[in-house]
Amino acid sequence: MNSSLNRRAADADVCLLLEGTFPFVRGGVSSWVNEMIRAYPETRFGIVFIGSREEDYSGAAYALPDNVVHFEAHYLYESAPADARPPREVNGDAAAFARSAQFHEALRDARSHADIGKMMTELIPMLGTDGALSEAQFLHSREAWRFIEEQYTRHCTDPSFTDYFWTVRIMHKPLWQLARVAAKTLPARVYHTVSTGYAGYLGALMHYRTGRPLIVSEHGIYTKERKIDLLQSRWIRDNRGLFERDVSNVSYFRELWVRFFEALGALAYGAAQQITALYEGNRLRQVADGARPELTCTIPNGIDVEGLRPLLALRSPERPRRVVALIGRVVPIKDIKTFIRAIFIATRTMPDIEGWIVGPEEEDPTYARECRALAQSLGLDANVRFLGFQRISDVLPKVDLVALSSISEALPLVVLEGFAAGVPAITTDVGACRELIDGFSADDRALGSAGAVVPIANPGAFSQAALTLLGDDTLWQAAQRAGLERVQRYYAKHQMIDRYRTIYEQAAGLPDADAGAGPGDAGARCPFHHERADVAPRRLSFRSR
Template sequence: MAAQNLYILHIQAHGLLRGQNLELGRDADTGGQTKYVLELAQAQAKSPQVQQVDIITRQITDPRVSVDYSQAIETFAPKGRIVRLPFGPKRYLRKELLWPHLYTFADAILQYLAQQKRTPTWIQAHYADAGQVGSLLSRWLNVPLIFTGHSLGRIKLKKLLEQDWPLEEIEAQFNIQQRIDAEEMTLTHADWIVASTQQEVDEQYRVYDRYNPERMLVIPPGVDTDRFCFQPLGDRGTVLQQELARFLRDPNKPQILCLCRPAPRKNVPALVRAFGEHPWLREKANLVLVLGSRQDINQMDRGSRQVFQEIFALVDRYDLYGSVAYPKQHQADDVPEFYRLASHSGGVFVNPALTEPFGLTILEAGSCGVPVVATHDGGPQEILKNCDFGTLVDVSRPANIAPALATLLSDRDLWQRYHQNGIEKVPQYYAWDQHVNTLFERMETVALPRHRAVSFVRSRKRLIDAKRLVISDIDNTLLGDRQGLEELMTYLDQYRDHFAFGIATGRRLESAQEILKEWGVPSPNFWVTSVGSEIHYGTDAEPDISWENHINRNWNPQRIRAVMAQLPFLELQPEEDQTPFKVSFFVRDRHDTVLREVRQHLRQHRLRLKSIYSHQEFLDILPLAASKGDAIRHLSLRWRIPLDNILVAGDSGNDEEMLKGHNLGVVVGNYSPELESLRNYERVYFAQGHYANGILEALKHYHFFEAIA
């Protein structure tokens, strides 16, 4: 029996998405994936199985972009909403600059769901940044995750290196290694990875360490054939025809249409060069370049600016004035009319991209009756194999493009066959209803609903009616200065009726109890021990069974020990330092790449686990869903205490996850170098005071208890 009352949560991080008039091609963040997400969500919202579809994205308040992107809630369908949550700066940031803020985004989504008192049936994450956020939420909520990469970092890196980009420049502009790491992490967590073509699976996802063919799902996207269809020109089409005529000496010639973002990988200058060097094409056709909307190219990102500068230089070199149109502005609703203009002119659509994961514009063109010439890289291979409405070429050499265009424009029988095939076959093979039905069928094979580690329903037993939590690591954070500890305890005692105190440590429970007793610290209200793999409550240390059930998935400590024994720089710690959900090692050979080598080794053995390196000496392997940061979010959800009201203190690498995010973090003055990367996090305070002195300093800095004083 099909699942009913589905609540589907899409995550798309960058924020330039709205329910009407998408700004496609505005910049590198407004390409085909934006349209894919919206149209998929619209199709899902039409299903009788679905109760609600939410697209969660970033709220942007910036005069440089439309005020639409600051609207908190936008309805795009009777059962569909765009929910915009603020994180990071209010201004627009390109997606490569969002990485430091993604943990805060995940926490914001968590708080939104808590306020809604609702858990999604599953999460669908789009692109690497949303994949990272979706992985966190999937862990915290124990709900399935579907990932769609749209484009992949390893493939982008390969193409840029082939174009002789220096690696340092690639990293500086695209944060490519962080993107690849996020993709690897997401492939670890995802229940299904949706690809548009088998080629995408075989040639792109396969190069990742965490690639697992059993979790790959090939479902092509659909085309909105109500919009993208062959029909007479409308009023808007006539207006666009007049707009193009401003550029063209003879507007009645067949059009060679290219419609894409002005991104370097789209390879548009090669098309202009091919057109300019082919006398027959210049005589018989016009070239129409619809490359997004622009105001001042000097204000565009560097890649887009370079593309336009190269195009303008080529137009001048080959004296193409009167033969090339490059309109400055267009609306989303103009796109079908551009295709129809090309079709009615007897023209051709061309996709010259160096790499094309799918090729949605090819489908749109075909559905509107425009034959295509397309790159032989990626998705176009399968599209044209299925529907036969165009020709594939190796676009890496401009000389290959022009003959293919000339053949289609001169052979009217071939043109007519491709014209008819596109109109008839695209709707047969590429429909959103088919995509949604296939996805729903596959999701029924995943246990829905899973055991929820946390319920948003109010527990009968609140954690001492706490309004706030103060949580500290033990060694070198809470403990280290007896006088500072005494001053902190005295300060906290003033507010004892309004907050709960807990510790979060790498120590075992018994060891934590002993050291706190030795230092005279009263028993905490809760204990997060063994690097977040165990939670206990009160003086009796009552275990949190729901947490154990949550993290137990795919946990096999015997296999972990065997696999990690292959790394010569690791030494297993004594048995008394091992716990049921933590395998611990000493790092004998300290070097900068310890963590990267460990994670790569785990990926190669298809172990979906978490590794934490601390004090440049200790390595802990934990269940994927376990860490001190994950445990704190479990406590926040279970006891319904907002992350804004939680202060966390730490000093080393195994504290990193719990310090960043929407909770308030404090790094004490005697911190380890691993935490230096947190200086750019807006909700992490680096204290001057060492040990407990730093915690007290942070409590006063944040005015943590002022609202309840």
């Protein structure tokens, strides 16, 4: 591990549980985590990072802020050291596996089962090395074999028991790894997971082990994103014959993986004291996935409006408007190819239009090469520029429109940063983009449109929107004013920081006697349920322990 990450402490005020993000991966979530930690310099943070394999992360992309007192990283798919001892067959605890079977049945209808938290509290001690439901018991006991066999007979619609057996084993292995992590992770006054999934499961374990509050924040909806990945994956077997396959039905093993991540999400929601989303659409999705409505709220991302304001003065009023910039990673979910095709269509009307692609290409080199080849095949050498990673402050004063052609987003910061620098935007109709462009309330909508919203994967509509805004000075200036006013009024960073400050203080300030209170008990309601309001800045200060 990088020596700069070697920080250990006996405890922390807030322990962040992070899956595949900060400090190793750049991007919106990592940037948000970095800003959040730095916003509370008097708060002692611990970080538990969960990744795939250590070799998948080339090194820290962010320096740990000084108030990160503890850091640990765990990798779920590392090869375990060989055990010289041969596996030992055991009978297993029939009562423990029966209790596990009840728990699995409860998870099938987690939203209507009130005892999942109690059941999980009972099961956690059994997951330990010497427990009745330890990994060794799962791998080598007769009761585990009977349990898997019975579940296959009752539920599996795929003919291959072998594939079912190994899928169940692979699926469950990280759960014991995370149980071992939870048994050793530092105590904290508040646990905060920035997703559901494995980090959310670890958060649920920590809540039920310690009784301390858990906060769940989601930028995107983890279960939705994993479902997209799983439906596109090629490593999951589909044993149906050619004439048995119905494209409208998902293969059993894909469905099994989807249900697995849905169950992890339900466990995190059930353990959480408060659950936040970036915008109302995602909050409603959380409720549909099992979150209790009274524990949910929307806290949109905020940006440093005042810090970006000087970029507005750097814009040249004499330069003709013709530069459209897509600022983001060159990966399929950003649909860079639609942006390139839109520029190609626009050149027929505006030959000197420029499309800038500003973002790293290392994440998916094959896709990046395809994008470059597409631009070249369309004869766009003079119109499309691949600029790689750039500082936002160097780019925004030189562009006239921010473009976002993604097929999936939550609340993209780049659109807000463009607004603060005086740049309108064209976005696809994903995530919170329509709220950002057109407003979310009557007062917000009265500010006017800050650009245009177009359908997904529609280069013609994207091109027309760009030509309309670039070709009409009055319309462009109105969009600029609307974006500036919207970001200043509703998306300033201090608003986000102070809302989370209130949540942290509410969670950490619970009396010890109430620390194990379940979600929905007195004091657990989200303080910003359905609200967006200006909050006066305050300082977060945990009293001495």
